[in-house]
Amino acid sequence: MYRDARSMVRTVVGETKSIAVTERVHQGSVLSPFLFCLVLDSLTEAAQNSATWTFIYADDVAICTDSRVHLQEALVS
DSSP: OOTTOEEOOEETTEEOOOEEOOSSOOTTOTTHHHHHHHHHHHHHHHHHHHOSEEEEETTEEEEEOSSHHHHHHHHHO
16 A cells, blocks of 8 residues: 555645655545554564653643663663
């Protein structure tokens, strides 16, 4: 579904050239909210297992640990 995806911007003077979409979840796709929730759920579960505190609100995440080593472990896991 996301292979060879391209996008363009429509303005009052016309459309831009087509741009290759190589990252991220497509905005406007009905699948996008589901993919976002699926990935965020996996990430927060992994972070909670190795972090002292994990705060999540909408698409903002704050991970608090007692050391840089534990923070790195939370980010890598």
